[in-house]
Amino acid sequence: MKKIIVIVMFSWFGLHSLEVEAQTIQWTSFDNLTDSLRKERRPLLVFIHTDWCKYCKMMEVKTFTDPLIVNTLNRSFYCLDLNAEEALSLTFLNKKYKFKPSGVNTGIQELAEILGTENGKLSYPTTVFFDQNLQVQNRVVGALEAKQLLKLLPVNE
Amino acid sequence: MRKMYVLLAFLLAQISVLAQTGSIRGTVTVKGKPLEFGTAALKGTQYGTTTDEKGIFEIKNVKYGTYQLVISAIGYRNITKSVTISEAKFFQELTLQTEELENSLAEVVVTGTMKEVSKLDSPVPVEIYTPVFFKRNPVPNLFESLQNINGIRPQLNCNVCNTGDIHINGLEGPYTMIMIDGMPIVSGLSTVYGLSGIPSALIERVEIVKGPASTLYGSEAVGGLINVITKKPSSAPLVSADVMATSWAEFNTDLGIKYKLGEKAQALFGLNYFNFQRPTDKNGDGFTDITLQNRISLFNKFSFERKDNRLFTIGGRYVQENRWGGQTQWTPKYRGSNEIYAESIYTKRWEVIGAYQLPIKEKITFQFSANGHNQDSYYGNIPYNAQQYIGFGQFTWDKKAGERHDLLIGTALRYTFYDDNTPATAVDTKNAPSKIILPGIFAQDEIKLNVNNKLLLGLRYDYNSIHGNILTPRLNYKWTSTDKKNVMRLSFGNGYRVANVFTEDHAALTGARKVVFTEELKPERSWNGNLNYVRKFFLSNGSFVSLDGTAFYTFFNNRIIPDYLTDPNKIIYSNLNGNAVSRGISLNVDFSLTNGLKLMAGATAMNVFQREDDGSGKLVKMTQLLTEKFTGVWSVSYAFQRIGLSIDYTGNLYGPMKLPVLGPLDPRPTYSPWWSLQNIQLTKKFNSGLEIYGGVKNLLNFTPTKDAIARAFDPFDKQVTFDAAGQVVATPNNPYALTFDPSYVYAPNQGIRMFAGVRYNLFK
Numbered sequence: 001m002k003k004i005i006v007i008v009m010f011s012w013f014g015l016h017s018l019e020v021e022a023q024t025i026q027w028t029s030f031d032n033l034t035d036s037l038r039k040e041r042r043p044l045l046v047f048i049h050t051d052w053c054k055y056c057k058m059m060e061v062k063t064f065t066d067p068l069i070v071n072t073l074n075r076s077f078y079c080l081d082l083n084a085e086e087a088l089s090l091t092f093l094n095k096k097y098k099f100k101p102s103g104v105n106t107g108i109q110e111l112a113e114i115l116g117t118e119n120g121k122l123s124y125p126t127t128v129f130f131d132q133n134l135q136v137q138n139r140v141v142g143a144l145e146a147k148q149l150l151k152l153l154p155v156n157e
Numbered sequence: 158m159r160k161m162y163v164l165l166a167f168l169l170a171q172i173s174v175l176a177q178t179g180s181i182r183g184t185v186t187v188k189g190k191p192l193e194f195g196t197a198a199l200k201g202t203q204y205g206t207t208t209d210e211k212g213i214f215e216i217k218n219v220k221y222g223t224y225q226l227v228i229s230a231i232g233y234r235n236i237t238k239s240v241t242i243s244e245a246k247f248f249q250e251l252t253l254q255t256e257e258l259e260n261s262l263a264e265v266v267v268t269g270t271m272k273e274v275s276k277l278d279s280p281v282p283v284e285i286y287t288p289v290f291f292k293r294n295p296v297p298n299l300f301e302s303l304q305n306i307n308g309i310r311p312q313l314n315c316n317v318c319n320t321g322d323i324h325i326n327g328l329e330g331p332y333t334m335i336m337i338d339g340m341p342i343v344s345g346l347s348t349v350y351g352l353s354g355i356p357s358a359l360i361e362r363v364e365i366v367k368g369p370a371s372t373l374y375g376s377e378a379v380g381g382l383i384n385v386i387t388k389k390p391s392s393a394p395l396v397s398a399d400v401m402a403t404s405w406a407e408f409n410t411d412l413g414i415k416y417k418l419g420e421k422a423q424a425l426f427g428l429n430y431f432n433f434q435r436p437t438d439k440n441g442d443g444f445t446d447i448t449l450q451n452r453i454s455l456f457n458k459f460s461f462e463r464k465d466n467r468l469f470t471i472g473g474r475y476v477q478e479n480r481w482g483g484q485t486q487w488t489p490k491y492r493g494s495n496e497i498y499a500e501s502i503y504t505k506r507w508e509v510i511g512a513y514q515l516p517i518k519e520k521i522t523f524q525f526s527a528n529g530h531n532q533d534s535y536y537g538n539i540p541y542n543a544q545q546y547i548g549f550g551q552f553t554w555d556k557k558a559g560e561r562h563d564l565l566i567g568t569a570l571r572y573t574f575y576d577d578n579t580p581a582t583a584v585d586t587k588n589a590p591s592k593i594i595l596p597g598i599f600a601q602d603e604i605k606l607n608v609n610n611k612l613l614l615g616l617r618y619d620y621n622s623i624h625g626n627i628l629t630p631r632l633n634y635k636w637t638s639t640d641k642k643n644v645m646r647l648s649f650g651n652g653y654r655v656a657n658v659f660t661e662d663h664a665a666l667t668g669a670r671k672v673v674f675t676e677e678l679k680p681e682r683s684w685n686g687n688l689n690y691v692r693k694f695f696l697s698n699g700s701f702v703s704l705d706g707t708a709f710y711t712f713f714n715n716r717i718i719p720d721y722l723t724d725p726n727k728i729i730y731s732n733l734n735g736n737a738v739s740r741g742i743s744l745n746v747d748f749s750l751t752n753g754l755k756l757m758a759g760a761t762a763m764n765v766f767q768r769e770d771d772g773s774g775k776l777v778k779m780t781q782l783l784t785e786k787f788t789g790v791w792s793v794s795y796a797f798q799r800i801g802l803s804i805d806y807t808g809n810l811y812g813p814m815k816l817p818v819l820g821p822l823d824p825r826p827t828y829s830p831w832w833s834l835q836n837i838q839l840t841k842k843f844n845s846g847l848e849i850y851g852g853v854k855n856l857l858n859f860t861p862t863k864d865a866i867a868r869a870f871d872p873f874d875k876q877v878t879f880d881a882a883g884q885v886v887a888t889p890n891n892p893y894a895l896t897f898d899p900s901y902v903y904a905p906n907q908g909i910r911m912f913a914g915v916r917y918n919l920f921k
Binding site for chain 1: 462
C-alpha cells in the first residue's frame with residue numbers, strides 16, 4: 001500500500017514538473033469588439049469550444065499560453081473566446097446572435113453554428129480566422145498545437 | 158548627360174505609376190441604414206477594406222483595370238459589381254444596397270476572395286464524436302455500454318430473463334436519475350429502459366454525476382445522475398445507420414435522422430431494433446445461455462425555436478419487447494405451463510418528457526414527464542402482470558440575485574399508479590392498485606464565493622400520501638484552481654425511496670422462490686457523502702492526462718435487502734433492523750497522446766454490507782450478496798490516422814462476490830472467482846462517411862460454471878422431496894437438497910463471439 005502511495009505521489013509530481021506554466025491570451029469580449037475595431041482594424045481569431053471538450057481545454061492551457069503565440073496574437077489580433085454552449089445572446093459585427101436551447105441547461109449559440117460549421121457539421125474545437133478586412137480566411141476544425149497555429153498566423157506580413 | 162536621362166526616365170515612371178492608379182469609394186446601406194464592418198474587396202486581388210460606421214469604404218491606389226467589387230458581410234447578401242478604373246474614371250463613387258439574408262443561419266464559407274489560404278496537412282483531434290467512447294466496444298444499447306465507465310455497473314438481476322439495472326457506486330438503479338437533455342425520466346424503471354432507443358450517432362455525450370446532485374431531481378436521486386445529451390442539429394448527421402451482427406446471431410440496427418418541422422422546429426429521430434432468436438445452450442444445462450429478445454425502441458425529440466432564447470423541447474419514446482429465456486425446447490405454446498420452464502416477458506412502455514419556459518420575463522420553466530409501463534409475463538407457471546403509470550410536473554424559477562447568488566425555487570407533483578396481479582396490490586383479496594401522490598417544494602442557492610469557490614445549498618420537502626413527510630437537504634461544494642486544472646467537489650445529502658419490490662427486483666418474480674414479506678416495508682433512508690478530485694495535466698508534447706479520484710460513503714438506516722439465505726426456498730423482504738453501509742474509493746486515469754494513443758483505466762474498491770440485529774441486540778456484519786469488492790475497467794485505443802484505421806481493446810475485471818447458495822449442502826462455492834471480460838475491435842473509416850468494424854468479444858471465453866442454475870433439469874421441483882416443515886430433504890437424485898434456482902448468477906453466460914458491423918453517417 002505504501003509503495004503504491006509512493007508511486008502515485010512520484011508520478012503526480014513527475015507530471016507536475018513536465019507541465020508548462022505561462023501567460024495567456026488577452027481575450028477581447030464580444031461587447032468590446034465593436035469599439036476595438038473602430039479604433040483599429042485587426043484580424044480576428046475566434047476560438048469555438050465547449051466546457052466538456054478536452055481538446056479545447058488542451059488548446060486553452062497549452063496553445064494559447066505559448067509565448068510566441070501569445071505575443072503575436074496579443075500584438076496584432078483581436079481574439080474572441082466563443083463558448084458554443086453558453087446560454088447568452090451575443091453581438092458580433094453589429095449583428096445579434098441568439099442561444100438556442102435544446103434541453104434544460106443545454107443548447108447552442110447561433111454564432112458558433114454559423115462560423116464553425118464545416119461540411120454540414122460543427123465540431124469542437126474549431127478556430128476561425130478573419131483578416132483585417134473582416135473576411136473569413138480560414139477555418140480549422142480540430143485542436144491546434146502552438147507550432148501548427150503559428151504556421152497559420154500571418155506573422156511575417 | 159546620361160545621368161539626366163536616367164533621372165528623367167525615373168521621374169516619368171513615377172508619374173505614370175501615380176497616374177495609373179485610382180480609387181473606389183462607396184457607401185453601403187441596408188434598408189437605408191449604413192452597414193458597418195462590411196468587407197469591400199476586389200475579387201482575385203489584394204485590394205480590400207471595410208466599411209466604417211457610416212457605411213463608407215475607400216479602396217485606394219487601385220491600378221487601372223476592370224474589377225469585380227464584392228461587398229460581403231455575415232448575414233447579408235453579397236453584392237458583386239463590375240468596376241473599371243481608367244484614366245478617364247480614376248475615381249469611382251458608388252452607392253450600394255444590400256439586404257439581410259432571410260436564412261441567416263447559412264454557414265459561413267471560407268471565401269478567400271482575396272488570397273489563398275494556408276491549409277494544415279496533419280489531422281488534428283476533434284471532440285465531436287464523444288460517443289467514440291461507447292463505440293470502442295459496440296453493444297446494442299447505451300445501458301450495456303455504461304459498463305465501460307468506472308464505478309458504474311449494469312447489473313444482471315436475473316439469470317434466465319437477463320434483465321438488469323445500473324448500479325452506481327454500489328447503489329441500485331432506482332437511486333439513479335436518468336435524464337435526456339436535462340429532462341428527468343421520472344420512473345423506477347428508467348435505468349432499465351431509459352437508455353434504450355437513442356442511437357449513439359445522436360448522442361453528443363453522456364454526463365455522469367456520481368453522488369447526490371441538486372435537490373431539483375428529487376429525493377431518490379442520491380446515487381447519481383446519468384444525463385444523456387443529444388446532438389445539436391448543427392452537429393448531428395442528417396442520416397446515420399449502424400448495423401451489427403455477432404456470431405451468436407444477434408442483430409442490432411440503429412437508425413438516426415435529423416429533420417426540420419417547418420421553420421421553427423428541429424427534430425431528432427432514433428430507432429433501435431435488436432433481435433436474437435437462436436436458442437443457444439453452450440454450457441449444456443438445458444437452459445438458454447442468454448435470453449432471446451426481440452425489441453424495438455423509437456425515440457423522437459423536438460426543439461422549438463422561440464423568442465428571447467426561450468426553451469421548448471419535447472421528446473417521446475416507445476419500447477416494445479418480447480423476451481424469453483428458459484429450457485431450450487420451450488415454445489410460446491408452453492407459456493405459463495408447468496411442463497417446460499421459461500420466463501417470458503412482453504413489455505410495452507411509452508414515455509414523454511419535456512420542458513417549456515413560460516413566455517414571461519422571469520425565467521420560469523415547466524418540466525414534465527409521463528410514462529406508462531405494461532408488463533405481461535410468466536415466470537415458469539407463475540403469471541405476473543403489472544401496469545405502472547407515472548405523471549410528473551415541476552415548475553422551476555431561476556433567479557439571479559446580485560453577482561453571487563443564483564436562486565432556484567420550485568414546486569413539483571408526482572402521481573404514481575401501480576397495479577399487478579400479486580398480493581402487493583390487494584387488500585383483503587380484492588385488487589387495490591397503489592396510488593401515490595407526491596407533492597413537493599424545493600429551493601436552492603448556488604453561491605459564488607469567489608472565482609475559485611462555489612457552494613450550493615438546497616432543501617427539498619415532499620409529502621408522500623402514504624409515508625408522510627420527506628425532507629431532503631443537499632450541500633455541494635466545488636473548488637476550481639485558478640488555472641482550472643484542479644477541481645474538487647464535495648457533495649452531501651440524503652436519499653429516500655419507497656422500495657417497489659416487484660418492479661425493481663426481478664429475482665422476486667422467478668418462480669423458483671416464494672416471496673415473503675414479514676412486515677410492512679418502510680421507506681429506505683440514506684445519507685450519502687461524496688468527495689471527488691480531478692487533476693488535469695497538459696504535457697509539453699501535447700499529451701493530456703487526467704486523474705480523477707472519488708471517495709464515497711452511504712449510510713442507510715433502513716434498507717430493503719432481499720434475504721436469500723435464511724430459507725433457500727424463499728426471498729424474505731423486511732425492514733432492516735440495524736443499518737447498512739456502502740463505501741469505497743475509485744480512481745480513473747485518462748491518457749491521450751497526440752499521436753493517436755488513448756488509454757483509460759479505472760478501478761473501484763468498495764465495501765457494501767449491513768449490520769443487523771441478531772436477536773440479542775448485537776449487530777452482526779454481513780456482506781451484501783452479488784456485490785463485488787473490486788472492479789476494474791480499461792480501454793486502450795490507437796488510431797492510425799493516415800489510413801483511417803483504429804484498434805480498441807477494452808476490458809472489465811471483477812473481484813469475488815458473495816453468492817446466494819442454497820443451504821449448507823450446496824456444493825457450489827460461496828464466492829465467485831475473479832473474472833474478466835475482454836474485447837478487441839478494429840475499425841476502418843472511409844472518407845465517404847462509411848465505417849466498418851469488427852472484432853471479438855469475451856476474448857478469454859469466460860462464462861460462469863454450468864451449475865449456476867441449480868437443478869436446471871427439474872425447474873418445477875417435481876423430483877424434490879420436502880419435509881413437513883417445507884424444507885428440502887436430501888434424496889438420491891438430489892444429494893445436496895437443492896431446488897431449482899437461477900439466482901446464483903454473477904456473470905453473463907455468453908462466451909467468446911465475433912462481431913462485425915457497418916456504420917454510415919451523412920452530414921449536411
